[in-house]
Amino acid sequence: MAEVVFREATEKDLDQVAVLVARLKRLNEEFDPLLKVSEKLEESCREYMKKAIHSEDSLVIVAEHGGRIVGVLKAGYINRVFYDPPLEGQIQEFYILPQYRRMGIGKKMLEYAIEKLRHKVSFITVSFPSLNTIAVSFYERFGFRPIFSVYARETTEKTD
Secondary structure: OOOEEEEEOOHHHHHHHHHHHHHHHHHHHHHOHHHOOOOOHHHHHHHHHHHHHHOOOEEEEEEEEOOEEEEEEEEEEEEOOOOOOOEEEEEEEEEEOHHHOOOOHHHHHHHHHHHHHOOOOOOEEEOOOOOOHHHHHHHHOOOOOOOOOOOOOOOOOOOO
């Protein structure tokens, strides 16, 4: 098996990266109906990731195997005006193709991201659907712990 390479994403990765983020959003939809994906999901993912790849406020990392992007991690730099230290690294998207899971790629990719982020921030947060127990276990192994809970409520009544 060829080696998996971790690197920052470039414009040439955009199509593959957007597909992976769309897959992540569809997976999130399975955890909660409030995370229903948009009809324009693919287009939105492409624009979102294009902006991120070119932004100084984002870090986009890919895992590449044999010329194919098999994983993506997007982090943002968040200014916390009420807290010290004021700059937070926030992992906002993280997805690895199913056939590449349980091979240590996620671990290596997260370690690579932490190494990149630590030069700008003193701590990193991550958010994901609260029912994703696999993600909870994964991040806890790296020393992440809960600091906030986000609760949601629909504001409109459903009509059937």
